[in-house]
Amino acid sequence: MIFKAARWLREIGVLGMNRRNAEYIMRFNPRSFFPLVDDKLKTKQLAKAHQIPTPILYHVIEHHGDIGELQELVKDHQEFVVKPARGAGGSGIILVSEHSEEGFTKQNGEVIPLKDLTYHISDILSGIYSLEGLEDRAFIEALVHPNTVFDAITYLGVPDIRIIVYRGVPVMSMVRLPTRASDGKANLHRGAIGVGIDMGEGTTLEGVHHSRIVSHHPDTNKPVTGIQVPHWENMLLIAARTGDMTGLDYLGVDLVIDRDQGPLLLELNARPGLQIQLANQAGLLGRFELIDNAPPEIFSTPEMRVAWALDTFSARTPS
């Protein structure tokens, strides 16, 4: 039974954790490039240099002494997001939609007093949310206003688009929809839904929620399938360019679609999760092998890589 299940997964080209670590992350992602993606501020700088849009950076807080000026720093911005530069898995992120003397109103309506927010930033600086527990920086950036296309299937929070890029070629992607359980966060292990996207057409497929396949959002009860994702090719192009930008050949690219600014790069991940395969009902391994066997000329420009991917990785194409 066990061997049968394993053989079956191999046949449909599902990528497992061990193979991901040993044969893709270690082989294609040189350790020395990790800081570029592990530190969101560094990613932002890099993206700026390559004309890839990201949410507007308001402030960087590096020292505990600067936290006292928080109110002064945000007085021009009613809404903003506080993030740890090296946070993993969406931890330590607070979305503020408005603030006054009483305190800061979080996106979910909860009001937290100033001292709670300064405490939180102090935690960030101490490295509580950072990957290796090292001292960290906090930064404040513009709150994204998500495109309304996913409104019906989003419970608070901001849905984002995850695109896996292998050797500069977009391979697979999904929309991550926050749920009540995920507290507005778009991270699957916190209970968000991942909905696969047909690479060729940019339309949503079915979703995965805690390893279960779902066709409706659990909180809004609206179907998640068949939605046309806006700016689709543009996003694939941004994703394809991040490979050149970072020197990493196996990346998870996280984007949001702002109502006004269009696709914005949120962060990059050098150890992208594997759940995306369930959302797409397709294996990464099979698609990686297709890329490895692709004609060499398709790798010359990001545009050509995207064009090849659009042709090759439609959900209807067997892989």
Next chain:
Amino acid sequence: MKRPTLLLVAVLLVLSFALISYRIIWLKYPILPAARERVWRLSMDARVKGGERETTVMIGLPSIHRDQMIAEERIRSGTISFNLLREGLNQIGVWSGTISPEGETIGYGATIKVRPQRSIKNRMQNLQPYPSSVGREEQELARRLVRKWDSLPPPDRLQRIVAAAKGFLGIPLPEDEDVRQWSAFQEKHSQLEAFLLLLRAGDLPARVVEGLQLADSIANSTITWIEVWTGQEWEHLQPEKGEIYQKPAPFLALTTGLPVVRVVNGELSEIRWTLNRLIISQWRMQFERIMSSNQFLDRWSLFRLPADFQGTFRILILVPIGALMICLLRNIVGFPTFGVFLPVLMALAFRNTGLAYGLGVFWGVVLLGYVVRRQIDKLRLLLVPRLSVILTLVILCIIFFALLGNKIGLREFMAVGLLPFVILTMTIERFFVIMEEAGPREALWTAVGSAGVAVITYKILQLEPLQLTFFVYPELLLVVAAIQVLVGRYTGYRFLELFRFRGFRGSS
């Protein structure tokens, strides 16, 4: 799998195999050091009385040879001095000194492992000279008596000669004159001499051996037998009745061609030999030999460490197996654990507390710590002071358990002091973070995974045969490393991933 990986694995395995083979083949290490084996415990006690002049007592002691291993030798020599002497094949203990009027007690003890005799091919044994008490004519008589069997193979010749010594002179019968002379010889000499004479005349190498019967026994004297070389092996011949013992002959040889006990200027008022059958682990037989050996690997053996450190290393040497267990559970099965080393350290702590109490105390402290950590969260302490508070709490818990244990007389509770408190502190923090970020399900799974690995590791650390085997052959760690390398290159699915990806359509 990549070639360099396989090459490294092969090198590790070959190196380990070579070292172990060297130890087993050249240094005669036991293949299974932890296996039990039957040995004999010999002890000799004697009372020596002496005169004015210096007394010397020479007693044959068992010697090390290919069929026999000696270990744990102990000498008792009182106020006189002791020396060891080799005389031919024999190992002679020499006690010498001036003995007080009330006498002196001397003694010897050893553990002896008798290995089954294997046949030796094509080894020549020298013929001994004729017994000194036998004259020229008698030698010729003996030749005449046995000549007719010269063409027989040695074992058959031995049979005929033994019969002849007992009076059956064989067909064709010798001349009457020879028969008469032979009975005259037998009257004059002992049966032992008759055997030796005929064996020599029949070209069969023979020797007189003194020693003890191998049986649980107490004896005041040794016994004598004749060993006859039949081209392949030594046959044991009972010197009075001429019986040939079945193999393996139940004897412990002490001296060959010499009396066991010789005393100059004094006498042995009493001597007692005791033999007991014992069952011990094979490594005990190695212990002293290794201690006194000059072989390179023996000198670098862990047995050479001071005894009080050996215990530590017997445990330490198994820790890599615990780490291997964690590799297997994480990468092959896919169980989550709190960090890599926490379960190993927990397992080490369990050795003092026992499994049930160890697990109970551990998770008791972690859960209490978690509750406190939740409360502390509201105080908004900075990271390092907050961890310090948790650490203090952990130490307080441990003190509380120790006092409680003392009150109710539970040693296991007092042993919690050796639990890795730093690891406990970090576990509380990790548990809290996983609980907050990934929810109670994930946190509980991780807790169960950690505890499971810790229990498995503990069970492995407690396996005494494994401890001994690794202690005798530390190079087995190279095999462990080889397996770790192999697990490190395992790129197949983890067992739990089969469940994780069960949502793929069409999968069963």
